[in-house]
Amino acid sequence: MLENEDIQHILLTRTPALTGQYKFLSFRNAMSARVWLSAILETVQSAAEVQASVDQNKRWVTVGFTWNGLRALGVDEASLATFPDEFKQGMAARAEILGDTGENHPDNWVGGLARTDLHAIAILFARDAAERARCQTEHEKLIAQCKGVEVLSTLDLEATPPFDYEHDHFGYRDRLSQPVIEGTGEVPTPGSGLPLKPGEFILGYPDEGGPPANLPQPRILSHNGSYMAYRRLQEHVGRFRDFLRRHGQTPEEQELVAAKLMGRWRSGAPLVLAPDKDDPALGDDLKRNNDFNYKHMDPHGYAVPLGAHIRRMNPRDTAANMNRRRMIRRGATYGPHLPEDAPEDGVERGIAAFVICASLIRQFEFAQNVWVNDRNFHQLGNERDPIIGTQDGTLEYKIPKRPIRKKITGLPAFTTLRGGAYFFLPGIKALGYLAALSDVRQA
Amino acid sequence: MSDTTQQDWIKPVAMAIPKGGFFKDKAEQGRYGMIFPKSPACYGFSIVAKVIPGREQVFYEYAKNIEKAVADQPDCLATLKLHYLRWVLFPIKGETYFMYQGIFDTDFDKYTEDAVTLFTKLGIKTVFENLEGFPTDWQTNAPAFIKFVRDHQCPSFLEYGEYPYVSADEIKKALKLKAAFSDMLDQMQ
Numbered sequence: 001m002l003e004n005e006d007i008q009h010i011l012l013t014r015t016p017a018l019t020g021q022y023k024f025l026s027f028r029n030a031m032s033a034r035v036w037l038s039a040i041l042e043t044v045q046s047a048a049e050v051q052a053s054v055d056q057n058k059r060w061v062t063v064g065f066t067w068n069g070l071r072a073l074g075v076d077e078a079s080l081a082t083f084p085d086e087f088k089q090g091m092a093a094r095a096e097i098l099g100d101t102g103e104n105h106p107d108n109w110v111g112g113l114a115r116t117d118l119h120a121i122a123i124l125f126a127r128d129a130a131e132r133a134r135c136q137t138e139h140e141k142l143i144a145q146c147k148g149v150e151v152l153s154t155l156d157l158e159a160t161p162p163f164d165y166e167h168d169h170f171g172y173r174d175r176l177s178q179p180v181i182e183g184t185g186e187v188p189t190p191g192s193g194l195p196l197k198p199g200e201f202i203l204g205y206p207d208e209g210g211p212p213a214n215l216p217q218p219r220i221l222s223h224n225g226s227y228m229a230y231r232r233l234q235e236h237v238g239r240f241r242d243f244l245r246r247h248g249q250t251p252e253e254q255e256l257v258a259a260k261l262m263g264r265w266r267s268g269a270p271l272v273l274a275p276d277k278d279d280p281a282l283g284d285d286l287k288r289n290n291d292f293n294y295k296h297m298d299p300h301g302y303a304v305p306l307g308a309h310i311r312r313m314n315p316r317d318t319a320a321n322m323n324r325r326r327m328i329r330r331g332a333t334y335g336p337h338l339p340e341d342a343p344e345d346g347v348e349r350g351i352a353a354f355v356i357c358a359s360l361i362r363q364f365e366f367a368q369n370v371w372v373n374d375r376n377f378h379q380l381g382n383e384r385d386p387i388i389g390t391q392d393g394t395l396e397y398k399i400p401k402r403p404i405r406k407k408i409t410g411l412p413a414f415t416t417l418r419g420g421a422y423f424f425l426p427g428i429k430a431l432g433y434l435a436a437l438s439d440v441r442q443a
Numbered sequence: 444m445s446d447t448t449q450q451d452w453i454k455p456v457a458m459a460i461p462k463g464g465f466f467k468d469k470a471e472q473g474r475y476g477m478i479f480p481k482s483p484a485c486y487g488f489s490i491v492a493k494v495i496p497g498r499e500q501v502f503y504e505y506a507k508n509i510e511k512a513v514a515d516q517p518d519c520l521a522t523l524k525l526h527y528l529r530w531v532l533f534p535i536k537g538e539t540y541f542m543y544q545g546i547f548d549t550d551f552d553k554y555t556e557d558a559v560t561l562f563t564k565l566g567i568k569t570v571f572e573n574l575e576g577f578p579t580d581w582q583t584n585a586p587a588f589i590k591f592v593r594d595h596q597c598p599s600f601l602e603y604g605e606y607p608y609v610s611a612d613e614i615k616k617a618l619k620l621k622a623a624f625s626d627m628l629d630q631m632q
Contacts, residue, residue, distance in 0.1 A: 084586075085586075086474070096471070096472040097472050097473060097474050209560070209582075209583065210582070210583060211583075213580070213583035213584065214583065214584055320521075320522035320554075320557045320560075320561075321522075321556070321557050321560050324556065324560070361474050361475075361586075362556050362585070365474050366474070366553075366556070369473070369474055369553065370553045370554075374549075374553065376549075379610060379612050379613070
């Protein structure tokens with residue numbers, strides 16, 4: 001049984017937030033950090049609480065810590081040593097593995113995210129702007145009382161219009177393919193596969209490989225916890241629209257180019273099921289919009305190119321051990337909407353996303369290293385993910401087509417990584433444990 | 444890289460590899476360590492380890508198991524993107540050593556967890572568990588398994604390819620194309 005009352009809500013629930021703010025914190029002394037944690041802990045809700053109260057609530061708070069942050073809170077060295085190496089090293093140190101090179105390199109990150117004294121994140125989601133303002137004021141008051149807690153940076157989140165469905169600044173519908181965890185009672189949408197063992201996402205439970213093993217110690221710290229990879233991806237909307245105009249004569253052709261990069265029409269309708277023409281009703285229909293495979297329905301990529309974003313991020317029946325590679329995605333968009341006819345305004349906008357999984361190296365890093373950035377994925381030879389892969393203008397993108405495929409050379413970077421970090425997302429009891437640590441234990 | 448845009452496969456190539464197995468300025472960081480370079484003979488490894496004394500017979504029985512597993516399910520090793528595997532037993536000073544040499548198309552670092560899963564499924568463990576120093580908890584501890592492999596990897600100092608850098612998939616595609624062409628020509632008689 002899942003202990004929903006001890007699992008931070010972000011792991012298991014989606015909240016109807018339209019706005020929010022991420023706060024990136026550094027702890028100058030452990031005592032002050034624990035005072036901050038004790039106070040904010042009051043507002044951090046479990047999955048069970050949010051499930052029971054989501055309609056009445058107006059704000060949802062999540063907290064996570066870097067490995068250095070756990071040390072700064074007073075976790076002892078013996079315990080710190082039991083965390084996996086990739087988490088200890090942190091995202092910036094793993095840049096080469098993740099493909100975070102060139103423009104995406106940690107040297108170019110903003111908000112202090114590459115700093116080793118980045119210790120914590122507080123994720124604040126709010127139903128509306130007024131509630132967000134109220135919560136920000138509350139948190140600022142709290143920070144003012146904790147002299148040893150410094151705000152390194154903040155990021156304001158805003159949903160992008162139109163607000164009736166989730167989508168990014170490029171206009172692609174989002175949140176279409178999410179894994180379902182066994183024991184939650186949630187039923188996967190057709191085509192989304194069977195529910196997965198909770199240990200794939202939450203520490204302390206059996207995973208798809210067997211019983212839990214090699215968990216960080218003590219148990220109270222790791223149980224019901226998880227890992228979270230944060231990615232702040234700037235979306236170059238002007239550049240993206242220019243690209244579509246360059247490669248499509250008519251609006252219909254441009255839409256098809258956009259769809260070929262993603263593997264879905266911007267409406268969400270999958271190309272496997274709607275290869276020639278958009279079908280917004282299909283895109284909107286959860287019963288149908290994920291119900292397809294590649295091996296039998298599109299083996300050569302005539303519908304979804306072999307290197308398309310959704311084919312790389314979820315190869316479905318064309319990759320081994322998919323059950324060990326799934327991830328939970330959360331997050332929001334930031335920055336102002338760029339109106340359809342407006343030229344690029346130079347303002348940063350994008351998605352600030354979290355990837356949640358039980359093993360960063362096996363799930364998130366594998367996806368980045370192999371699916372997103374392996375130039376030879378599916379024998380493609382000279383490609384990376386067209387939306388989030390590391391692009392420097394030297395790679396290509398092949399669109400299979402009879403009789404002869406279309407090859408786009410010199411694909412530009414539509415996104416740039418502006419920062420990222422690995423956080424540990426403790427369970428509710430573990431947060432209490434951390435808040436109650438004392439300096440005496442640090443021998 | 445089987446980048447078919449470059450017709451590299453026409454010209455045989457030999458590559459001398461520095462001591463230690465890496466080109467210092469080009470070595471790429473993988474999830475579990477530095478990635479051994481791709482050579483004209485594709486990616487590969489040569490794992491050498493000492494057999495626990497008295498266990499040699501297990502290896503011969505295991506060979507039959509693998510033979511049968513592949514016969515029953517010919518694509519059972521497909522995830523490893525292999526060209527060839529060679530298993531060798533040899534003596535040093537009266538003790539038996541084991542060499543597991545593979546040539547494949549993707550660096551081991553990338554699909555390493557898939558290999559561990561596959562090894563469990565196919566019973567390849569019966570061989571590794573008879574090697575000295577093999578981690579007993581390897582089934583739940585992929586990093587320990589990978590460390591064993593890396594610690595026992597003996598990198599080549601020279602590799603050669605008659606048709607360099609070509610992947611097994613490309614070879615199979617070419618053979619399929621050849622068969623299809625022959626068939627087409629026959630149909631046109």
